[in-house]
Amino acid sequence: MTETTDMPWFPPCRPEATPAPALDADAIQLFCLPHAGAGASVYRDWPVLLAPGIEAIPVQPPGRESRHGEPALHSAVELVAALEGPVARRAGGDFALFGHSMGALLCYELAHVLSALGKPPRHLFVSGLGAPHIPPTGPRLCDLPDDELVTVIAKLEGTSPDVLAQPELVQLLLPLFRADLEVWETYSHRRSPLPVPITAMGGRRDPGVGLDLLGAWKELTSADFHLEVFDGGHFYHHAAPDQVLAVIRERLGERVPTAPKSTE
Template sequence: MTGRDQAERELWIRRFHPAPGATRLLCLPHAGGSSSFFFPLATAVAGKLNVQAVQYPGRQDRRSEPPLTSIDALADALFRVLDPDDDSPLALFGHSMGAVVGFELARRLSAAGRPPTALFASGRGSPLLSSGGTVHKLGDAGLLAELRRLNGSELAPLKDQEILQMIIPALRADFRAVETYRPAAAPPLTCPVIAMVGDADPRVTVEQAGAWSGTTDGRFELLVHPGGHFYLAARRDAVVAQILERLRAEALA
């Protein structure tokens, strides 16, 4: 591995509490989100899982980089930077847009003979359902209104106008990536898929989350939590317990 490869890997993948040798849990953020969203989860499983959180271009310390506008481009980039020589188990946890990026990354890993241990798909309907949408075409006010609608009461209120203006380019690019995504034909995954959803999510119904069952020939499970789109902010302990329990079961299978 060259120094350039390592630098690119560190640009994309952040480690808050490294645990070498432990199962890697690669966390993929939602539209407009960043790696720091998963810091509380990483802290909660410190020493038990090696949490690695993705930092997409166009936000926080990567704000000067143009954001990517397609799910396939994001999945391709992540596939390139994942270390093929790291043979520790790898599970994927994607929230909202991150669930779709995780699905496409799982496809690429599987095609390369390196399927993930499991895919946790949170806050997103199955990628096999017809989607679309025009949020990415709205003006700034409409884009931020959608963000506030999804934000609900689970996260801190979005009031800082300077910060909001800074995230608009990445947020618009992310919505464009999600709304223009169409999955190519490919064999189903073989790894377990665990879908998670809030029972009051304004964007995803329980039925739509349950349709993830069609993405794998492996085991499927649907876990429904009280809450909205960002249910996992308030339900962190329960989510962590479920992740650890499922990954232990896979290790023993």
């Protein structure tokens, strides 16, 4: 049972009057981590869409939505250290991780930490992010002036133009975006391959994540690897959620875990 102190990490994403979706007794848990600047509500429809066989559990990092009064954390090390306890306590015997963009990086690190605790995820789904052992190139986005950072955010097409047109809202959102971008841009990879299957997903027109960078996730697992490419840009999964969820169902529908590849 989730401890009271863990509840902020797993907020309800449906109106109180809406009943929780019915789940199978052996439903697989899927912890879902959001992209930079976003919160758990980006997955608000997934619990209903994935039930009854999969229990989607949106995760709320500090500094956003229901946790807007808390300071955002600026490094993957800090975030994973804060997250590992709540997820380990909430996770049952069969669970998986899904993360988009910054959330994919956190899921990858979390998979390593949980595996070291003897509680590895069944599958790791990483979306909209190049393999983290390949350092990012170009200027650090977290250091850009406000107007240039807003332009970058607008090009990703994940934030409503109506929001970006309101200076007051932009000034509230930019510190969170900067903190989340810093998580990725200061990350240093020091991991060996995971003994966990990985599915990397991305949009064919993502301006910042080419198919070569997505495919490089193959180097970070000693188990099975799958690459799934969809029409769309960085937020392809918003435009075609049914296709994304179909892939997740297919991977998690294989009830027998895939054996690790031989390292000989």
